[in-house]
Amino acid sequence: MIVCEGLTKMFGSIIAIQDFDIEIPDGRIFGLLGPNGAGKTTTMRILSCLIRPTSGRAYIDSYEIGMKQDAQKIRGMIGLLPEVPGLYETLGAYKNLDYYAQLYGISKTQREKTIKTTLTNLGLWDRRNEPVGGFSKGMKQKIAIARTLIHNPKYIFLDEPTASLDPSAAKMIREYILELKSQGDTILINTHNLSEAERICDTVALVKNKTIKIGNPKELARGLFARTISITMQQIPPSLLKDISSLDFISQEQVNGNQLILNVRNPEEDNPRVISWLINQGLQVQFVTEEEHSLEDVYLKLIEEGGR
């Protein structure tokens, strides 16, 4: 489990993160979302024992971040993928992976086996000795991700893992991340890709130098926005908007073509009442759907408010 309690980091007078509180249970995917400079990378670096917090505490399992005697243990348990792949460009993919596998103390036999499997899965086994400097960004990112996972870490920190990948490669990485989760790994992701976060994260934290909101990506919108239903009808009479406004559980109403769009408090209870009322008015209802707010809507609303 990863726990941050009141974590604060200042660079001189600049506050990178302040009173940051998160708790990531084992086997979950946790997304950090926020604008540039919100402190996402700083948080990841603190948890990787690369920088020390100014105040507050953070723990990975029973080890405390910032304690010198715990740093080596923590580094052995985590795998960090930084924003930039940071590969050794004159060396081949095999040597890049082998170097890190050795640093993590993996035996020669195990290294050879793991690297062969990894590079074969990435479709790079035949090109394992080519200098990676000549590879595409996507390929480099794949190798960097493989490097992050080479020692089978319990905690995986991914800073923009799909940023430079094409859609199919990004999909492959997302599937891989979900597979890692199914194996019980705990994953912390920094990302700007909100749809990706929505798809793979169990929990997201919206951050802007501090934690603005934490929750399940889908549930975050429910508490934040009124729920909107869209009712498609064969015909909408002009007086309908005025008549329907008399219903007290409807907070907002508008017509768009043959669609009646209503904000309701609780669709599970209110939808049947609306439909009954419409049928009683002699109108024919074709479809009823709930319009969902995306994580992007949540992000934009919260980050804008958080910035004020």
Added chain:
Amino acid sequence: MPWRNAWIVMHKDLDEFKKQKFVIGSILAMPIVLGVILPLVMFVPIVTTIPLEKQWDIDGLLTIGTQPDDTTTPWTNQTIENTTLSLIVINHKILKNTLLNNCIIVSCILDNTTVIDSTIRNSTLSNSLLNNVTIIRSEGTRLDGRHILAVSSNLIFTKTKPSIIDQVLPMMFNMILMIFIIVPATLPTIIATYSIVGEKNNRSLEPLLATPTTDGELLAGKIFSSFIPSMVSTFLAFSLGVLLLDIVLIPKVGYPLLPNLTWILSMLLLAPTACLMSILSCVLVSSKVSDVRAAQQLGGFIVMPVVVLMLGVVAGFIFLSPIMIFIFSGLYGCIDVGLFYFARAIFNREKILTQWK
């Protein structure tokens, strides 16, 4: 295994080094130009124009004839030892450890004897000091002295004034030797200054620092990955230089002069410690500055302690004897240890990651 990761870091850096052909070229070329070609061009013309004959350091020596004409005189068994004799004639005696002053010595054997203001005839001398002596029809070896008149005698003096070549060679060797100390102190600045700044510039430092590698292991790995190519290159140039100098000098002196004890000690002790001092300073600089060029500029100052030694040698204040080599190696070794601990103490992952641009 302690320091295991230092070994791994070193191997990786050497793997990267092997891919950089231009760097390898410069690492190999510099010692060969400075340690082989330059000495040959500068010193060989001097050595080859120096005359070969030795000059005796005996004022007024006059030799007439070559062999004594009376070598059949019977010898007695009487031996005179450990005494001082003066104003007497000595015949057919064996004289050992004696001081003879104003004597006439005839048909004697003199060993380890000092003879002053005397005449010696039909005698055999060895290991003796002669001052203002006339020697007639005698022979001698390992003699020394001044104001000697030798008639029909065959005398061999061992104390000779050093020839010009004998005077020039030690200076020349000292200068060349200093080149082989300067070279390993200069070479690593190319590799070592790049060691940490280069990782930062390639953005490969962050994932590396997130591994369980300790600061000490990382620094040690970086240090030895610069040390090995520098010393290998220096040893190659040294071997080639020694071989060529011997080829040039053997016709002059008759036997191979190099490598002598001073040179061997220098290569085994002084050059490696100077090399390490330079690398440690470069690593120290490169962990504090964020730019490769700045690191290399500062690295230029790093060889100063070695340059000071060279200036001392050139100015004649320091002669590189084995004792001097031990003294300077010990000094450099102490500085190396101090620099390593200092570099490790000031190595700050956070500053490197957050303050370097």
